[in-house]
Amino acid sequence: xxxxxxxxxxxxxxxxxxxxxxxxxxxxxxxxxxxxxxxxxxxxxxxxxxxxxxxxxxxxxxxxxxxxxxxxxxxxxxxxxxxxxxxxxxxxxxxxxxxxxxxxxxxxxxxxxxxxxxxxxxxxxxxxxxxxxxxxxxxxxxxxxxxxxxxxxxxxxxxxxxxxxxxxxxxxxxxxxxxxxxxxxxxxxxxxxxxxxxxxxxxxxxxxxxxxxxxxxxxxxxxxxxxxxxxxxxxxxxxxxxxxxxxxxxxxxxxxxxxxxxxxxxxxxxxxxxxxxxxxxxxxxxxxxxxxxxxxxxxxxxxxxxxxxxxxxxxxxxxxxxxxxxxxxxxxxx
Amino acid sequence: xxxxxxxxxxxxxxxxxxxxxxxxxxxxxxxxxxxxxxxxxxxxxxxxxxxxxxxxxxxxxxxxxxxxxxxxxxxxxxxxxxxxxxxxxxxxxxxxxxxxxxxxxxxxxxxxxxxxxxxxxxxxxxxxxxxxxxxxxxxxxxxxxxxxxxxxxxxxxxxxxxxxxxxxxxxxxxxxxxxxxxxxxxxxxxxxxxxxxxxxxxxxxxxxxxxxxxxxxxxxxxxxxxxxxxxxxxxxxxxxxxxxxxxxxxxxxxxxxxxxxxxxxxxxxxxxxxxxxxxxxxxxxxxxxxxxxxxxxxxxxxxxxxxxxxxxxxxxxxxxxxxxxxxxxxxxxxxxxxxxxxxxxxxxxxxxxxxxxxxxxxxxxxxxxxxxxxxxxxxxxxxxxxxxxxxxxxxxxxxxxxxxxxxxxxxxxxxx
Numbered sequence: 001x002x003x004x005x006x007x008x009x010x011x012x013x014x015x016x017x018x019x020x021x022x023x024x025x026x027x028x029x030x031x032x033x034x035x036x037x038x039x040x041x042x043x044x045x046x047x048x049x050x051x052x053x054x055x056x057x058x059x060x061x062x063x064x065x066x067x068x069x070x071x072x073x074x075x076x077x078x079x080x081x082x083x084x085x086x087x088x089x090x091x092x093x094x095x096x097x098x099x100x101x102x103x104x105x106x107x108x109x110x111x112x113x114x115x116x117x118x119x120x121x122x123x124x125x126x127x128x129x130x131x132x133x134x135x136x137x138x139x140x141x142x143x144x145x146x147x148x149x150x151x152x153x154x155x156x157x158x159x160x161x162x163x164x165x166x167x168x169x170x171x172x173x174x175x176x177x178x179x180x181x182x183x184x185x186x187x188x189x190x191x192x193x194x195x196x197x198x199x200x201x202x203x204x205x206x207x208x209x210x211x212x213x214x215x216x217x218x219x220x221x222x223x224x225x226x227x228x229x230x231x232x233x234x235x236x237x238x239x240x241x242x243x244x245x246x247x248x249x250x251x252x253x254x255x256x257x258x259x260x261x262x263x264x265x266x267x268x269x270x271x272x273x274x275x276x277x278x279x280x281x282x283x284x285x286x287x288x289x290x291x292x293x294x295x296x297x298x299x300x301x302x303x304x305x306x307x308x309x310x311x312x313x314x315x316x317x318x319x320x321x322x323x324x325x326x327x328x329x330x331x332x333x334x
Numbered sequence: 335x336x337x338x339x340x341x342x343x344x345x346x347x348x349x350x351x352x353x354x355x356x357x358x359x360x361x362x363x364x365x366x367x368x369x370x371x372x373x374x375x376x377x378x379x380x381x382x383x384x385x386x387x388x389x390x391x392x393x394x395x396x397x398x399x400x401x402x403x404x405x406x407x408x409x410x411x412x413x414x415x416x417x418x419x420x421x422x423x424x425x426x427x428x429x430x431x432x433x434x435x436x437x438x439x440x441x442x443x444x445x446x447x448x449x450x451x452x453x454x455x456x457x458x459x460x461x462x463x464x465x466x467x468x469x470x471x472x473x474x475x476x477x478x479x480x481x482x483x484x485x486x487x488x489x490x491x492x493x494x495x496x497x498x499x500x501x502x503x504x505x506x507x508x509x510x511x512x513x514x515x516x517x518x519x520x521x522x523x524x525x526x527x528x529x530x531x532x533x534x535x536x537x538x539x540x541x542x543x544x545x546x547x548x549x550x551x552x553x554x555x556x557x558x559x560x561x562x563x564x565x566x567x568x569x570x571x572x573x574x575x576x577x578x579x580x581x582x583x584x585x586x587x588x589x590x591x592x593x594x595x596x597x598x599x600x601x602x603x604x605x606x607x608x609x610x611x612x613x614x615x616x617x618x619x620x621x622x623x624x625x626x627x628x629x630x631x632x633x634x635x636x637x638x639x640x641x642x643x644x645x646x647x648x649x650x651x652x653x654x655x656x657x658x659x660x661x662x663x664x665x666x667x668x669x670x671x672x673x674x675x676x677x678x679x680x681x682x683x684x685x686x687x688x689x690x691x692x693x694x695x696x697x698x699x700x701x702x703x704x705x706x707x708x709x710x711x712x713x714x715x716x717x718x719x720x721x722x723x724x725x726x727x728x729x730x731x732x733x734x735x736x737x738x739x740x741x742x743x744x745x746x747x748x749x750x
Contacts, residue, residue: 300548
């Protein structure tokens with residue numbers, strides 16, 4: 001089988017997994033919130049509401065797209081894509097599983113294995129901030145503008161912590177290739193979460209801020225900003241923002257798994273079958289996704305300045321010290 | 335203005351101080367006028383707030399009320415004494431029975447009558463259940479405003495229990511109209527009693543469960559502590575009453591100071607705050623719910639001993655029983671007279687009750703005819719709205735939702 005064909009199939013499969021998970025994550029969010037709040041959640045479309053995502057999709061497609069008067073036409077249309085596409089692109093470097101062998105064909109279960117995978121991922125997830133900023137700015141609405149401003153300030157300040165925590169792991173593993181980070185954890189026989197607990201905690205919190213999730217969802221913030229940057233969006237453009245958010249959640253959960261929980265590795269199992277490896281990865285990722293939902297429906301929301309204070313005055317120094325110590329220990333022990 | 339109490343978080347500083355800081359800011363520039371409401375999820379109804387924002391800082395806030403004005407006071411003057419009852423339900427619609435009682439007490443004072451002892455006990459019971467209902471709304475909506483959406487569902491589950499009780503007792507979930515001049519419409523029977531009792535048994539546990547989610551939660555404390563500080567003097571100057579006044583540390587509760595319906599014979603504590611910020615008001619309201627449950631339990635116990643009618647046998651003001659109307663000529667005439675031409679002696683009266691929002695008073699004037707000359711409603715919510723500009727200046731935009739939520743007003747009552 002030609003390499004290109006294998007690669008295309010792989011890309012299609014992983015992209016399908018991403019979109020399918022994103023679609024069902026919206027259902028999971030509603031089901032989990034219902035479960036926490038003594039409600040039923042969606043249960044009309046299909047058994048247990050399983051077809052709800054499709055019903056939603058159809059509704060979004062057939063809704064009228066409304067743009068407010070005075071909105072910047074180009075930016076207003078561009079912003080949802082700028083939010084969704086970077087999030088989808090980042091999935092390319094996430095290693096979903098070990099080497100797959102079907103008959104003659106053997107290939108790694110990730111779209112590409114970049115030497116600078118971590119860098120690529122950060123670069124593209126950093127681009128995602130343009131969606132909320134431009135969406136908020138181009139909407140010609142004051143509430144959206146405030147939402148966009150908040151999103152920009154917040155994402156920029158938490159990206160630093162995110163990068164510093166990632167660098168601590170990179171220092172430990174000596175590589176930016178995400179697949180090699182996974183194998184290095186397997187070789188060392190201990191997951192990074194036990195070696196780098198501080199970086200793990202900071203990283204998880206920073207992913208909440210990075211993906212604009214509760215309790216850091218200031219850009220949306222229903223009570224005061226009434227939806228923030230997406231106040232004025234409707235139909236498929238609105239859905240794209242959400243798709244971007246959910247894809248980003250999945251990628252970030254996958255990244256946390258890869259960096260700290262040994263990715264597709266299974267403890268005490270040498271070289272597991274690729275299906276098992278894939279399932280292990282998905283289980284760990286699902287755990288983090290559940291954490292995203294659980295936190296959202298439990299905690300109150302921070303105030304904007306408190307979040308900034310937390311990011312710059314607490315997380316950043318701690319992450320810096322952690323990185324410094326990691327570097328010192330690694331260089332001393334060789 | 336008097337000085338503000340400063341807290342560990344800088345937002346606790348006074349408005350003037352905060353605004354002065356921003357004056358010297360080199361990036362201080364144009365301000366943005368933002369129109370919050372009347373259609374806005376956080377304004378709890380149709381309140382319109384005109385904000386002047388400097389970045390995220392509110393430089394000034396101008397509330398604009400009146401979007402829900404339905405002319406209730408004037409309606410009272412045209413409808414007459416008796417037929418105004420359903421309209422009182424729609425004032426503070428989260429606690430209809432409390433409004434009923436407040437209006438009935440004012441008219442009774444004017445008429446010089448008093449409800450029978452059992453009716454007084456039933457009224458106390460209904461008022462305390464209403465207070466719990468209203469405070470649960472406060473709890474839930476403050477939760478939504480501060481992002482803890484789940485709280486809303488927890489508190490509404492409890493409200494649903496109360497609705498079930500009221501539905502069984504009065505036949506309506508909302509807008510009960512069950513209080514009459516001279517008592518309440520019907521007695522509480524044993525089935526309803528046991529429903530209330532089982533609710534009161536379980537409610538404190540549920541309340542603790544809800545409270546546990548937020549009371550010691552660092553985010554919740556950060557959002558509420560030092561926000562919306564009103565000192566005791568300011569609170570009195572703004573004529574705040576109820577939990578907002580007590581949150582500022584003034585021990586003033588009409589149930590204690592001007593007892594009505596025999597409140598002086600019930601045992602309960604009046605919780606007060608110390609700083610007067612949103613968190614103090616939160617603590618005060620949670621404690622008031624516990625105390626309300628305590629009073630309701632006492633009232634429930636009294637129902638066993640205090641027997642008798644729940645409605646006066648005074649045919650000047652009280653409708654005769656339905657069955658008698660069909661059998662007796664006199665009763666038919668009374669029925670006709672009361673429905674069409676209920677007259678209250680000449681004079682004026684003011685009676686206030688401690689509602690969940692503060693002092694809810696009805697000032698009624700009669701010239702001896704069947705139509706009131708004047709009916710003024712002293713709505714505590716209006717005073718609470720009045721406090722918004724005072725505490726919001728110099729604060730962050732996000733604090734606005736905490737302030738609105740913690741001052742706790744219902745626009746139906748504010749606009750009347």
